[in-house]
Amino acid sequence: MSRLDRTLIADLAPFEGMQAADLDTMLGQARSMRVVKDTAIFDQEAEAHAFYLLLDGHVRVVKTTPDGQQVIVRYISPGELLGIAHALGRTTYPATAVAAVDCVILSWPSRLWSEFAAAFPSFGANTYKAVGARLQDAHARVIEMSTEQVDRRVAHALLKLVQQTGKKTEDGLLIDFPLSRQDIADMTGTTLHTVSRLMTAWEERGLVKSGRQKVTVVEPHKLLLLAEGQAGK
Amino acid sequence: MSRLDRTLIADLAPFEGMQAADLDTMLGQARSMRVVKDTAIFDQEAEAHAFYLLLDGHVRVVKTTPDGQQVIVRYISPGELLGIAHALGRTTYPATAVAAVDCVILSWPSRLWSEFAAAFPSFGANTYKAVGARLQDAHARVIEMSTEQVDRRVAHALLKLVQQTGKKTEDGLLIDFPLSRQDIADMTGTTLHTVSRLMTAWEERGLVKSGRQKVTVVEPHKLLLLAEGQAGK
DNA sequence: GGCGTTGTTTGCGTTCTCGCAACGTTTATC
DNA sequence: GATAAACGTTGCGAGAACGCAAACAACGCC
Numbered sequence: 001m002s003r004l005d006r007t008l009i010a011d012l013a014p015f016e017g018m019q020a021a022d023l024d025t026m027l028g029q030a031r032s033m034r035v036v037k038d039t040a041i042f043d044q045e046a047e048a049h050a051f052y053l054l055l056d057g058h059v060r061v062v063k064t065t066p067d068g069q070q071v072i073v074r075y076i077s078p079g080e081l082l083g084i085a086h087a088l089g090r091t092t093y094p095a096t097a098v099a100a101v102d103c104v105i106l107s108w109p110s111r112l113w114s115e116f117a118a119a120f121p122s123f124g125a126n127t128y129k130a131v132g133a134r135l136q137d138a139h140a141r142v143i144e145m146s147t148e149q150v151d152r153r154v155a156h157a158l159l160k161l162v163q164q165t166g167k168k169t170e171d172g173l174l175i176d177f178p179l180s181r182q183d184i185a186d187m188t189g190t191t192l193h194t195v196s197r198l199m200t201a202w203e204e205r206g207l208v209k210s211g212r213q214k215v216t217v218v219e220p221h222k223l224l225l226l227a228e229g230q231a232g233k
Numbered sequence: 234m235s236r237l238d239r240t241l242i243a244d245l246a247p248f249e250g251m252q253a254a255d256l257d258t259m260l261g262q263a264r265s266m267r268v269v270k271d272t273a274i275f276d277q278e279a280e281a282h283a284f285y286l287l288l289d290g291h292v293r294v295v296k297t298t299p300d301g302q303q304v305i306v307r308y309i310s311p312g313e314l315l316g317i318a319h320a321l322g323r324t325t326y327p328a329t330a331v332a333a334v335d336c337v338i339l340s341w342p343s344r345l346w347s348e349f350a351a352a353f354p355s356f357g358a359n360t361y362k363a364v365g366a367r368l369q370d371a372h373a374r375v376i377e378m379s380t381e382q383v384d385r386r387v388a389h390a391l392l393k394l395v396q397q398t399g400k401k402t403e404d405g406l407l408i409d410f411p412l413s414r415q416d417i418a419d420m421t422g423t424t425l426h427t428v429s430r431l432m433t434a435w436e437e438r439g440l441v442k443s444g445r446q447k448v449t450v451v452e453p454h455k456l457l458l459l460a461e462g463q464a465g466k
Numbered sequence: 467g468g469c470g471t472t473g474t475t476t477g478c479g480t481t482c483t484c485g486c487a488a489c490g491t492t493t494a495t496c
Numbered sequence: 497g498a499t500a501a502a503c504g505t506t507g508c509g510a511g512a513a514c515g516c517a518a519a520c521a522a523c524g525c526c
Contacts, residue, residue, distance in 0.1 A: 063372065065376060069379075071379050071380065073372060088361055088362060088364060088365025088366075088368065089358065089361060089365050090365055095372070125322065128321055128322060129322030131361075131364060132321025135364065135367060135368050135371060136323075138372055141371075142304065142371060143296055143298060145375060145379065146422030150512080180472095180474090181475095182473080191513080193475090193514075196474060197475085197476080199474095199475095200474095200475070200476090211474095211522090212474075213473075383483070413503065413504085414503075414505095424483080425503090425504080426486095426505085430506080432504090432505095433504095445491085445503060
């Protein structure tokens with residue numbers, strides 16, 4: 001792990017407030033690896049041997065129902081931890097993590113989590129803060145699924161992705177990894193057909209531009225209005 | 234806090250693996266209080282001054298949307314912690330907690346949480362394990378909302394409540410607190426009308442018996458079949 | 467450059483679920 | 497014991513979203 005890397009890594013949320021030396025201790029025990037697009041980092045129900053830090057790329061967290069339906073729980077961006085089942089007293093991963101693009105990740109054996117958390121209190125606190133945010137996010141999703149209709153859910157999902165990974169282009173903000181209609185449907189609890197219809201309607205109104213596995217939000221503000229639903233259609 | 238109380242409390246999940254003396258330390262700083270039915274224990278968005286342990290009764294955790302719709306996040310049973318926002322790095326409560334029946338609770342100032350967690354590692358671990366379970370539960374709800382239709386969601390919600398609070402009666406398993414059609418609707422993301430229709434249909438088939446704010450599951454096994462949807466209707 | 471694969475669009479019929487409205491029933495209040 | 501309030505039931509019409517099917521477009525592979 002080169003010095004340059006450490007400097008960059010030190011600013012990431014999971015390590016906020018940590019001593020540089022302590023961070024080095026952690027990094028010294030990490031294994032760096034490259035994951036190619038569409039490869040699983042870990043599988044639902046598998047033994048949680050390790051936890052990970054995403055350095056570069058984007059990871060899709062997916063749950064599959066017994067009858068084969070997929071639900072995308074969330075997308076992970078660089079600087080976030082994943083696979084921290086161990087920190088929550090679980091022995092298996094609750095979901096599958098798949099690289100949405102080629103990724104670079106660090107990994108540590110799960111067993112080290114407790115050691116790190118005990119030795120570096122900031123690290124433990126940061127992790128639990130992240131867990132709290134995820135719990136809140138999950139509840140927000142439940143509420144959204146309970147109370148909002150499809151178009152608003154889809155609009156909201158796109159806005160979240162743009163906020164997370166939006167890349168400025170001449171057309172607007174591009175979501176920075178391949179995202180199909182089916183993916184959007186799996187995030188919002190609908191079908192690719194409905195998503196497709198929505199996207200064409202929005203494209204006609206100039207809110208978004210989209211192509212094959214590609215979405216650009218042209219008018220985030222108008223899309224937000226639609227998501228929050230202050231105004232009519 | 235009498236000795237009898239301590240003996241009963243020592244078996245609760247949040248204190249598993251703790252020394253009796255340490256538990257006494259915690260209980261010594263607790264405030265015991267009675268909460269009457271339909272009174273709020275804490276409010277959404279309010280400063281998280283305290284965390285609580287439910288000793289007796291049942292608590293409904295509710296989130297209200299900006300436009301006034303209610304969603305019931307979960308019901309809490311005796312022996313569970315609530316209001317642990319502080320443990321997850323939050324300063325406000327994410328939801329409102331209301332006594333579904335007259336309740337007895339203990340409370341501690343939030344500030345003590347960190348002290349307890351540091352001094353009594355089992356307590357911290359137990360809490361995070363519970364958080365992990367809640368996170369998993371929330372994800373399961375998202376998935377259910379995304380993939381299952383209303384009847385299965387309602388069936389599943391009833392089964393969870395029965396499992397949590399089921400009280401054996403001559404008719405079957407009674408859910409042990411007042412539960413209206415509207416409450417069930419708020420748990421499952423539907424309307425009281427749809428719930429009412431389902432309940433009458435199920436009553437005719439002998440799966441449940443229900444009255445005003447009262448639900449008894451007569452045939453849990455058949456209801457489970459309906460929830461899991463192996464068989465047709 | 468042709469060909470299969472994968473992703474997207476669009477039409478049409480169907481179904482689930484909602485929303486409204488009216489009515490019945492139980493419980494609380496004075 | 498009468499009256500109001502809260503809760504539950506039921507009928508009917510409407511609309512959102514699904515599911516199927518077919519056609520189209522982009523991309524990768526040999």
